Amino acid sequence: MQMSEPIQTLKESLPYGDTKKAFFQGSDWQSFGQSAGGHEITGKKLFGVENARRALLVGGVHGNETEGVRFMEDFIREFAMSSDRSPVNAEILAIPVFNPDGFLSFKRGNKNNVDLNRNMPTRDWSLNYSEPKYFPGPSASSEPETAAMISVLESFRPDFIISFHSWKPMININGPARPHAEVMQKKLDMEIVEDIGYPTPGSLGTYAGWERQIPTITLEFERGVELDLIYPMARDAVLNTLAIL
Numbered sequence: 001m002q003m004s005e006p007i008q009t010l011k012e013s014l015p016y017g018d019t020k021k022a023f024f025q026g027s028d029w030q031s032f033g034q035s036a037g038g039h040e041i042t043g044k045k046l047f048g049v050e051n052a053r054r055a056l057l058v059g060g061v062h063g064n065e066t067e068g069v070r071f072m073e074d075f076i077r078e079f080a081m082s083s084d085r086s087p088v089n090a091e092i093l094a095i096p097v098f099n100p101d102g103f104l105s106f107k108r109g110n111k112n113n114v115d116l117n118r119n120m121p122t123r124d125w126s127l128n129y130s131e132p133k134y135f136p137g138p139s140a141s142s143e144p145e146t147a148a149m150i151s152v153l154e155s156f157r158p159d160f161i162i163s164f165h166s167w168k169p170m171i172n173i174n175g176p177a178r179p180h181a182e183v184m185q186k187k188l189d190m191e192i193v194e195d196i197g198y199p200t201p202g203s204l205g206t207y208a209g210w211e212r213q214i215p216t217i218t219l220e221f222e223r224g225v226e227l228d229l230i231y232p233m234a235r236d237a238v239l240n241t242l243a244i245l
């Protein structure tokens with residue numbers, strides 16, 4: 001598979017095994033567990049003082065949705081060294097590549113071809129799925145990535161979550177996230193959508209947003225958009241949203 005330049009750059013710079021590169025070296029990356037394929041799932045705290053409001057930013061839940069990973073990469077690149085907390089009112093935990101198996105092989109699921117956004121142990125989790133790409137796993141929470149996410153939610157206790165995906169552009173809200181979405185929408189010309197048109201049992205939005213009332217936004221960038229354009233397009237919208245926490 002031919003990979004574009006930014007994917008290659010990010011792939012090489014992520015802290016997998018021996019491939020650590022300068023961008024991530026010497027900074028406080030934390031591992032939250034390993035993927036089914038044995039890759040570390042890593043995150044970095046930004047703007048950190050403890051006991052502030054907390055926001056979890058996640059990219060690459062679907063490994064082929066490079067657009068969201070690229071947003072995360074650029075966000076971390078801008079703020080990794082910043083001690084100025086004024087752009088946001090929160091401690092941020094950034095996990096740029098939640099599904100390293102899928103990201104490294106440019107596919108939606110993890111090594112077991114499980115759609116990690118259908119594997120969370122929601123009350124409506126179901127083994128039924130309409131297309132192979134939505135395979136929810138043999139049981140809820142069967143995947144180590146899901147265990148990692150639950151552990152992140154329980155230890156970091158975010159007050160707000162944004163998960164960066166790509167499909168049709170939209171600000172998909174789960175739980176009490178409409179006020180956040182409306183701030184986001186002022187700088188990002190996308191529709192706010194509560195129902196994306198089909199059921200998503202086992203999703204992070206259902207688990208965190210609806211079942212735990214953590215305001216959760218699934219931000220869908222346009223699939224295939226020029227990667228260099230994503231961060232400039234969405235930066236202010238995300239920062240302004242983080243500033244109201």
Ligand SMILES: [Zn+2]
Binds near residue numbers: 165166
């Ligand atoms: Zn997705």
